[in-house]
Amino acid sequence: MRKTLHQFVPVLYVFAGLACVSAPTERFSAGDVHETVLDNGLKVIVKIDTRAPIVVSQVWYKVGGSYEATGKTGISHVLEHMMFKGTDQLEANEFSKVIAANGGQENAFTGRDYTAYFQKLEKSRLAISFRLEADRMRNLRMTEEEFRKEVEVVKEERRLRTEDRPEALVYEQFMATAFRSSNYRNPVIGWPEDLDNLELSDLEAWYDSFYAPNNATVVVVGDVEPDAVFELATRYFGPIPRRDVTPVAASPEPKQQGPRRVSVQKPAKVPYLLMGFHVPSLGAENAAWEPYALEVLAYVLDGGKSARLPTSLVRRQRVASSVGVSYDAVSRLPTLFIISANPANGKTTEEVKTALLDEIERLQSEKVREKELEKVKAQIVAGNVFERDSSFYQAMKIGELETVGLDWRLENELVERLKSVTAEQVQAVARKYLDPDAMTIGVLEPTSLTGWSG
Template identity: 50%
Template sequence: MRCTRLIPLLSLLLAPLLVQANPFEYQLANGLRVIVKEDRRAPTAVHMVWYRVGSIDEKNGLTGVAHLLEHMMFKGTPNVGPGEFNRRVAAAGGRDNAFTNRDYTAYFQQTPKEQLEEMMRLEADRMRHLSLDPKEFAQEIKVVMEERRMRTDDQPQALLFEQMNAVAFQAHPYRAPVIGWMNDLENMTAEDARDWYDRWYVPNNAYVVVVGDVDHDAVFRLAEAYYGPLAPRALPVRKPQEEPAQLGMRRLLVKAPAELPVVLMAYKAPVIRDVANDVDPYALEMLSAILDGHEGARFPKRLVKEQRIAVNAGAGYDSTSRGPGMFFVQGSPSAGRTPAELEAAFRAEIVRIQQHGVDADELARARAQLIAGEIYKLDSMFAQAMEIGQLESVGISYRDNTRLIDKLKAVTAADVQTAARRYLNDDALTVGVLDPQPLPSAPRPRSGPAPRH
């Protein structure tokens, strides 16, 4: 093996630099960070490579290029032919895939632990040696456009969310869909993908997460052997992209073939920037759970079961992101009820919390639901790797995970009421309504294979 000659020397070099706690961490000279969490409950390993680049980094005219490059990463290098990456992972008894987000792009494999070295070899190869053949690009851009048709253009609720973001955000890149606008995809070139790859796919803009039945010292040695030789490069300067303050309620109407109307209400909200001192993001997480964390939560209990004004009603909020946050309320009115009536019902429930707060029992139940969700992640190696990677992608140390849970535990009823009063108001609200149109008599014919990534 290429790495065996490095073992004696690296054992001496790595020891003083390690953070001696599980997870363990080591940074290569080229800037790549390697985070390892040992979990010996099963003889497998999850290997993930996270790049700190997503649709938030795209410019007008190039929306969707981050996601398109994710697809191209499976189209080969001089050493590994198109599609060969997936075949090798499968032959090793594993599974693999990738995903692009507003804030990051990530790639993973889960294999028997003995195959970890081969996974590192494959990922390190495509980190800097991607072929980006124009013929492969010409085929893959068609796949991505079909993916957009399937997952957005033909999905009325996806269209509503897409239009909601475009209206709610006027300056911030979150206004554009991760998959990109169709016109941008139609005009994208292989050179656009090449430029994106050359700008962002470098070791000093990435980190590796490994979770499983592994020894962290051995993983660090493998990382030195395969990722260590890759040269770093200066990254583009990321300028601040602050969204201007919203000065009043905004509304939009989306007409699309659908069975039911949908009401979508989105309030601008903060996200965690200071893990130790922030209060409101944790309170908003608790508020979301109180409204829609379980069958007995306020929305399903009062709006669906008791008042029967909605066939479904929910709330959602993500306290972590590189950009601004949103607190969502969504539902479909029951037969004979209108979107306006459902919107009024949503508002009434929010006002009840703003005026009267929440009681101890529902706060305790919501807290238990949230904490249990965090604890259950420990049952899965993949979920543990995701948790580490996602926190790091938004600038939060994975070592703060326990503190995040403690902050959730500390949320009080007064915190929840204060957050509801502070953020769930009309000046920061965008309301979208899906106006259902007749469904087509036959589904649209597909123009290509269903996308894998």
């Protein structure tokens, strides 16, 4: 997939009348992707996609849930909300009004390893996005009044996404059980008590610590000219001074010494099971090939209706009514390989767990058949083609890779790396990591689903 080695193309920029603007000095290109780094450390990555006259613009900051200290969880996400609440030049909510009046769509998202902001616009309007994003990268103004309102909005968001969703509560408790030291133990939206205790001064300090050009990546995908985008980026983001960003001390996860179990009792009807194993990620890999083998393993188990878990547990044994596998290789820290399931009617989470362990045992004792591996690879290759249908998703992939400390060039290699995984490697990671003696189980134990008065 990767076309050439990265070309090294020095480009000179001259801007009349913009005396204090520094120009990018280096530029890399690979295929349709072009990169430069401004003098203030801001990385700008442009991917050309000429299918429609639109542009996706995303600003990614290296800060998120896993950067947060005990007692301050949720602060990155609350700050994301406050970023719409005005700057020296803009009133609260005016950012959104300007984007809307220009026909744009916008939003933001916070994850464990990143906080990102995006706009989608007709292609000639990229300058509007850059102007506004540059403004709030530097000039955010938060007031006590807006903060007090917005933190209530976030608490409502938490109620909506977590408190009133029994399975989301299990997931939250499960993560906090599987991880003892790693910051992946905390929910991105924050623990409710921490949201109660959050102060405006905390947010101001958080903004000052992480919102700097040298801690950000701008990703642009669309029908654009890279040189023109770099010029715009230099004009709007160039004047923002670099700032010292202190890396957050890592707190590595100690080895799990035995199985762990957590249960959540909530009004519900259908039990739910989570099963998790500690695994490496691409951002913190033990051996370079292992995350790819784990990704292929996830496909073998749950890559489609014909994959092992839907076939065995849902279709043949009828022990589960639904199953899912999640593994996010593009993570900054070692992460979890998670299997989730709802039991079939009349079956228990214990029965589902036994059936899952049988499947894991099979992966460890027998190599995956060649035909099965070929199917997975066909799915990966086709999936990679289908992804190109979304310019937003293409930008996501680049931004995510960069922000967890990898390199966007990896995007061009991912498919080849996955295709080169062997049956022996799949078996090896299954043996090494899917260890029932070091797994974490989370269970929803439904209690009666009657109203508060009944």
